[in-house]
Amino acid sequence: MTERIQEFLRARRREGRDNGPCLVVDLDVVRDNYRDFSRALPDTRVYYAVKANPAPEVLSLLASLGSSFDTASVAEIELALAAGASPERISFGNTIKKERDVARAYQLGVRLFAVDSEAEVEKIARVAPRSKVFCRILCDGSGAEWPLSRKFGCAPEMAPRVLELAQANGLIAYGLSFHVGSQQPNPRMWDKALESCANIFRELAERGVYLQMVNLGGGFPTRYLKSVPKVRIYGNAIFRALSKHFGNRLPETIIEPGRGMVGNAGIIEAEVVLISKKSDDDPLRWVFLDIGKFNGLAETTDEMIRYPIRTPVDGAAVGPCVIAGPSCDSVDILYEKTPYELPVSLEIGAKVLIEGTGAYTTTYSSIAFNGFPPLEAYVI
Amino acid sequence: MTERIQEFLRARRREGRDNGPCLVVDLDVVRDNYRDFSRALPDTRVYYAVKANPAPEVLSLLASLGSSFDTASVAEIELALAAGASPERISFGNTIKKERDVARAYQLGVRLFAVDSEAEVEKIARVAPRSKVFCRILCDGSGAEWPLSRKFGCAPEMAPRVLELAQANGLIAYGLSFHVGSQQPNPRMWDKALESCANIFRELAERGVYLQMVNLGGGFPTRYLKSVPKVRIYGNAIFRALSKHFGNRLPETIIEPGRGMVGNAGIIEAEVVLISKKSDDDPLRWVFLDIGKFNGLAETTDEMIRYPIRTPVDGAAVGPCVIAGPSCDSVDILYEKTPYELPVSLEIGAKVLIEGTGAYTTTYSSIAFNGFPPLEAYVI
Structure with missing residues (x-):
């Protein structure tokens, strides 16, 4: 994470343009x-x-x-x-x-x-x-x-x-x-x-x-x-x-x-859309982001590439999560076989940063799957 | 395959517009x-x-x-x-x-x-x-x-x-x-x-x-x-x-x-880009099409959906093939675990018809992966 990317993302939020996931490349x-x-x-x-x-x-x-x-x-x-x-x-x-x-x-x-x-x-x-x-x-x-x-x-x-x-x-x-x-x-x-x-x-x-x-x-x-x-x-x-x-x-x-x-030159900012459990005794939380396999993170197929994910509450106590994308497609799950540890205090609406996403993200995006637009990208 | 789709594809070829894969929905x-x-x-x-x-x-x-x-x-x-x-x-x-x-x-x-x-x-x-x-x-x-x-x-x-x-x-x-x-x-x-x-x-x-x-x-x-x-x-x-x-x-x-x-209402016409073997004693031919996982056939992931493929030489003797897409991505292979039988006389440049492709093809297309455009589509 570079200072320039941080400043760009802060400005994007101030201006209210943070309506969907975006990649920033430094x-x-x-x-x-x-x-x-x-x-x-x-x-x-x-x-x-x-x-x-x-x-x-x-x-x-x-x-x-x-x-x-x-x-x-x-x-x-x-x-x-x-x-x-x-x-x-x-x-x-x-x-x-x-x-x-x-x-x-x-x-x-x-x-x-x-x-x-x-x-x-x-x-x-x-x-x-x-x-x-x-x-x-x-x-x-x-x-x-x-x-x-x-x-x-x-x-x-x-x-x-x-x-x-x-x-x-x-x-x-x-x-x-x-x-x-x-x-x-x-x-x-x-x-x-x-x-x-x-x-x-x-x-x-x-x-x-x-x-x-x-x-x-x-x-x-x-x-x-x-x-x-x-x-x-x-x-x-x-x-x-x-x-x-x-x-x-x-x-x-x-x-x-x-x-x-270019891999380490890019960061994706995404939003937590929903956090839920499938049953009362489910040991896992499901964390749904507004980015998934079809709008930028295709390389999570078979969980091959495991991106670092930063949250606003890093450092707090963590628990295991399934991480999934926003589409109505059942294969649009990023990490499930090996659950991902995220802070228990992470909330719906929080912004997360997905690091190392400068390569093989933008052009892999589907053109309009489920009506979601391709990944927005900025090069600074 | 309907008569209307056949006529549309014939006209497209006559007019020289058959420069890339396309889906036609009846x-x-x-x-x-x-x-x-x-x-x-x-x-x-x-x-x-x-x-x-x-x-x-x-x-x-x-x-x-x-x-x-x-x-x-x-x-x-x-x-x-x-x-x-x-x-x-x-x-x-x-x-x-x-x-x-x-x-x-x-x-x-x-x-x-x-x-x-x-x-x-x-x-x-x-x-x-x-x-x-x-x-x-x-x-x-x-x-x-x-x-x-x-x-x-x-x-x-x-x-x-x-x-x-x-x-x-x-x-x-x-x-x-x-x-x-x-x-x-x-x-x-x-x-x-x-x-x-x-x-x-x-x-x-x-x-x-x-x-x-x-x-x-x-x-x-x-x-x-x-x-x-x-x-x-x-x-x-x-x-x-x-x-x-x-x-x-x-x-x-x-x-x-x-x-x-809509599945059975659509047919994709694609072109054979290359047919090759990996070694002299390779029992399989590799048939590369101009359509793959990233420009329309995402549902071949894990070889789950097995589309019927028609060739201009159907009826001739067949042999086992791996079928792959045109991108420089090694996962862009459609059928390999269970090889696909295609005519031995199939040639580079031939047009093939992929049936049952009216659903989950166009919008799954990546926006520009490897520089390839999203799947063209016509509804007639």
Whole structure:
């Protein structure tokens, strides 16, 4: 919680604009985070994962600081361009693209594309000639709080064929990417993936295909309830792993922080709508907020991300609560399997602060579920 | 699939407007569904659950047919009024309401409110005097495909106290409600809940509080892959249960169909973006569509709702697929635990039709996740 956010929220209340939940993002924190990434990995280019928070002010700040951008769609490419990024600083990092979207990105000047299959290489070869492609490989994301599925990436054994096909079709077989899982608390998880990458570099070099780049992905955590290692610790671990597996022929590297860049820069203010019990002997209180899974807190699915929640009566005696959202949807429950301890003196109408909500909140909001508007957001 | 929807989609393709996924809802099907509900339960008022699909055309049609409306928020109340419903045909059915939203609903003329706690009764008593309230009770929703959590309703033992408090505070203790779970395939599930209701009616009558109404909730299924009983079968089972538990002093009844009213009226057309395998020996193909959990198909969470998917090559040999959405989010997978059989000859770029998507799709769409726009929708 920064002083600037506190002052903003006080003004919002004074002016009576506090009629629904809102996110406030402090750009000073984003600036600090960018600097930390640059210092922790000085030879690595930062591609901010636009999907984490595409607010124009965030993108403009990062563009001015020298960041590049990892994008998931043509709309995100256009946002990055509008924020002042030149097209050579933009990666179209989604491995699932319509051919006409690849063509549009190419028209806009983008020349760096992610792939994980031969079919995707063929699309890019047809409409984005001579572009660079990198192949995403599957890697073990165990330990991550938001572990990734098998959706992105191919088996490491398949990657050489995908990249050879790219080279054979006039594309530049540029490198590899992997992702150790979002909110990854273990800096050593990069080691095994980098070993796979080095093997593929060697295998392809023997066939005359020389890769140049390793995309180290994201995964850098933000602080929720538990402490996480500082980004410097990640930088050191990654540098050691690179040296171990690539010797003195280090590849170009890029990282794609999203949550790690903006997560701790944002705070959501929400309101307690109702506190009730389901029966007289219910050991739990149900605390209903005016924000839930469908208007900003989608990442509480399966209770994976556990946000810190501050109340006006922190410090008082606490008791276990189920926390739920305001919609008429029975799955709109934030924390139930592991109840959340909140002050017993918390009252209906109180404002609570949900910390670490700068990433993956605004754009996840549903457009009008149950008639509730998407999450309001302010960047200061 | 209706002839009108087919013709609409053909025209959309001819005109080159088929650039992203879209939902098409056929009002003729909604009209038939309304008639079926009215005939199946002739003495029961229909309160359409606006959250299922709040398209103005759907609301206007239902208002003109005589439907009443179950709403979750002030915004939904305003939509129902705009569609031509008078306020006495509107129920504010969310048990979680800000006091200022109750006040606004009262200003708009609404006089029927759901509660499940004493705190909610107190809010309504303060700002919506002399209104009718009904208390939602928890009931067993086992067997439902979208089973409800404990989020809404109180233990039946608590309901008399909640309703007595309402009466003591100048409100009209009007009745009870329950919900047997969305997409409930078993018409007999209403029986046990109605037994609870009859007991509460008797208990309160002994204390001089005379309830008048039972809200039978929703739960009426729409047809996805499996056949479901016709609404007439539900009507008969409910009528038998009412007679069994209330004898010849039948209460007023209302139902709140949402999915059952609009689910089968809608079809989503989507496009195959990519088909790939994760490794050479992968027994599964991955089929990526341009629609996923975040732009319309949220109800595939935990693979609960399994939509029928039609392809241009239906009838050809099939093989198992994982089906996933287009976003860079690893949880955006529709069906994986139970793979989906699709034709082996299905190709990238093909259009597929996802049936039974008239309910709980458009408004669940995220506003801009990954830069993808919310689901386009047409009502014809």
